[in-house]
Amino acid sequence: MGKDQELLQAVKTEDLITVQKLLQRPRPGKAKLLGSAKRVNVNFQDTDGFAALHHAALNGNMELISLLLESQATVDMKDQKGMRPLHYAAWQGKSEPMKMLLKSGSSVNGQSDEGQIPLHLAAQHGHYDVSEMLLQHQSNPCIVDNATKTPLDLACEFGRVGVVVQLLLSSNMCAALLEPKPGDATDPNGTSPLHLAAKNGHIDIIRLLIQAGIDINRQTKSGTALHEAALCGKTEVVRLLLDSGINAGVRNTYSQTALDIVNQFTTTQASREIKQMLRDASAALQVRALKDYCNNYDLTSLNIKAGDVITVLEQHPDGRWKGCIHDNRTGNDRVGYFPSNMVEVISKRAG
Secondary structure, three states, rough: OOOHHHHHHHHOOOOOOHHHHHHHHHHHHHHHOOOOOOOOOOOOOOOOOOHHHHHHHOOOOOOHHHHHHHHOOOOOOOOOOOOHHHHHHHHHOOOHHHHHHHHHOOOOOOOOOOOOOOOHHHHOOHHHHHHHHHOOOOOOOOOOOOOOOHHHHHHHHOOOOHHHHHHHHHHOHHHHHHHOOOOOOOOOOOOHHHHHHHHOOOOOHHHHHHHHOOOOOOOOEEOOOHHHHHHOOOOOHHHHHHHHHOOOOOOOOOOOOOOHOOOOOOOOHHHHHHHHHHHHHOOOOEEEOOOOOOOOOOOEEEOOOOOOOEEEEEEEEOEEEEEEOOOOOOOOEEEEEEOOOOOOOHHHHHO
16 A cells, blocks of 8 residues: 555544654655655545545544645545535534634535535535534525525425524525526426425425515426425425415416326325315315216216215316315215216305
């Protein structure tokens, strides 16, 4: 093993004595005796692009970081993923190493190959103190990574309540963080903090976002946050969003409402509860079939029997209505179209 590899291994295992020995500069007289003996390369990188400072930052070892920086280690050396020592310190939640690296000139907004800045990593892993330090050093919370996610998006996705509060209250860019990003409505990867929190069932974060003024009906290609919550079976999230006034009738780019999506579910308890909530929220009226109706030539038609109670989902001027019949015995829903002259209104709801 050469001295360069030996240095990497010593830093990785936090062998301070060996590191000191390898980095020690020989005295002038001894240097003459050694002639042109090669000095250890403090910036040597392994096949993954890791240098000694990456390992020291990952371990959070202040003595090693200080020693390496004093020996002219490059503070923003990138590994094969474009990650710098500051990224790894943020990922691990190491405040003091962060402070030392920033003091040595590390770029607070430098992005990795995946487009992430250190604040993305601190937010995703809920490292409040590190996030605070990065924000104080002018980290930009509006920077998006390659997946078009901001640090706030990641904090909402992973349920990091403290960091969400921090970003919403401490950042002077709160309004910008809650605004739609360009192309959200058409980008297959487009998302929002509310969608991510809804998808993952983070009730407290959803409340925070609503209080902060996020547009509850904001849409991506997949629909509103209600579509996400319904698709993922998050019953309490669906209830909260409906109670907060979300529009249950919004259609996504595939022309589906949240109820259309949940109607594809199996008969789990969660899906039954969500279906009922969405029916109650989206239905303008309920009707009862006056006679049997069956149209075998139309695959979109709803076969009904006299007395069936139908929740009306859509009313078209030509008298063709779309409705849903819920089977309490099986828990299944049948959805389709039927003539409006085949039914009578039995109840109206405020729509």
